[in-house]
Amino acid sequence: LKGSTVFSGMQPTGVAHLGNYLGALRAWGQLSASTRQQFDNTIFSIVDMHALTVPPPPEKLREYKRTAAALIIASGVDPEKCILYVQSEVSGHAELCWILSCFSDFGYLNRMTQWKSKMNLTENSSVTDDAAVQNLRLGLFSYPVLQAADILLYKATHVPVGEDQIQHLELTRHIGKRFNSAYDTKVFPLPEVLLTRTPRVMSLRDPTKKMSKSDPAEQSRIMINDPPELIRYKIKRAITDGDKSVTYDPTNRPGVANLIDMVAGLQNRTPEGVAEDVKCFRGHAELKEFVADVITKELQSVRENFERLSRDSEYLDRLLRSGAERAGEIAQVTLKEVKTTVGI
Ligand code: ADP
Ligand code: NA
Numbered sequence: 001l002k003g004s005t006v007f008s009g010m011q012p013t014g015v016a017h018l019g020n021y022l023g024a025l026r027a028w029g030q031l032s033a034s035t036r037q038q039f040d041n042t043i044f045s046i047v048d049m050h051a052l053t054v055p056p057p058p059e060k061l062r063e064y065k066r067t068a069a070a071l072i073i074a075s076g077v078d079p080e081k082c083i084l085y086v087q088s089e090v091s092g093h094a095e096l097c098w099i100l101s102c103f104s105d106f107g108y109l110n111r112m113t114q115w116k117s118k119m120n121l122t123e124n125s126s127v128t129d130d131a132a133v134q135n136l137r138l139g140l141f142s143y144p145v146l147q148a149a150d151i152l153l154y155k156a157t158h159v160p161v162g163e164d165q166i167q168h169l170e171l172t173r174h175i176g177k178r179f180n181s182a183y184d185t186k187v188f189p190l191p192e193v194l195l196t197r198t199p200r201v202m203s204l205r206d207p208t209k210k211m212s213k214s215d216p217a218e219q220s221r222i223m224i225n226d227p228p229e230l231i232r233y234k235i236k237r238a239i240t241d242g243d244k245s246v247t248y249d250p251t252n253r254p255g256v257a258n259l260i261d262m263v264a265g266l267q268n269r270t271p272e273g274v275a276e277d278v279k280c281f282r283g284h285a286e287l288k289e290f291v292a293d294v295i296t297k298e299l300q301s302v303r304e305n306f307e308r309l310s311r312d313s314e315y316l317d318r319l320l321r322s323g324a325e326r327a328g329e330i331a332q333v334t335l336k337e338v339k340t341t342v343g344i
Helices: 018-038 056-075 092-103 105-109 114-118 138-153 163-183 228-238 254-267 271-278 284-310 313-342
Strands: 005-010 041-046 082-086 160-161 192-195
Touching: 005 018, 005 138, 005 192, 018 041, 018 056, 018 254, 018 284, 041 313, 056 082, 056 313, 082 138, 082 313, 092 138, 092 313, 105 138, 105 163, 114 138, 138 163, 138 313, 160 163, 163 192, 163 313, 228 284, 254 271, 254 284, 284 313
Parallel strands: 005 041, 005 160, 041 082, 160 192
Antiparallel strands: none
16 A cells, blocks of 8 residues: 555444444544545454454344444445455454564563453453453453554554553554564554544443443443434433533533533534533423434434445445455555565
């Protein structure tokens, strides 16, 4: 690939909720629109091999790849102007991952926080703690190396990440540098962080926890394909507090603040600005009507596009197939260079 390349990956985990949309998907749409002027190539990967670190039922994983593609396009990514494909369909990811794992330090991976949070361990836990890591799988531990392979396989120059993923990109740079200096080459450009700041959406049932698909309470989250009546019903039942007034105070009034934050996020405004507009409301019922209206309106086209695309699996499959072909060609070039460099 010539020039600058943006690479981003997303796990196929099913239909998105409002948190996934505001926290990730929408940024992809915006990125694909804005990067065309700024960057030469944009590559979006549906990373199903990463999803295996906590193995979902196979039929779900199969279905979710198409769901992910539909979500990504519905959120504004133009599939004609980027490469959109499924990770496992390009074998270079696994091949490069093995080679890079031979350049990755255990000690460095030990400091990564993701495997610890997935294992419900504290941040200072260590792989040397036998009891804690009894059930730690190698794939979950080395996941950041596969992520490094994803990025370096396309010689990406820029990677959009949230705050929590910065350490993984640091590792990618570390591994790339390690490889380059071991063979005195410049095979891998060191990718730069494109820091994306996205709002955090909290649970409707407990505004001190983030909205999540793993929450057993379905009413805790707004799904991207919820019909308007269901959105209204869930928002009406959202936990707020006993104070009838409408003020923005995230610390003391997280429930009301979450409703205001959702509007601010969807309308690209500051929560303070939204709070100014709604402070005259006579209670939480009026606020909730307003919030439900905004969510319904702002998600309408995403919902309609998502539903339409979901019904057209032939189109999605065709798109992903051609994406995999293009990605595969780029990957082969890098892989050949890497294999020649290491002597295999
Ligand atoms: P979940 O918690 O529902 O399992 P994931 O962990 O699969 O979500 O996250 C997928 C993407 O969505 C990530 O980029 C994550 O940062 C974003 N995300 C998930 N939940 C939220 C939320 N409540 N608010 C903002 N962003 C979120
Ligand atoms: Na999660």
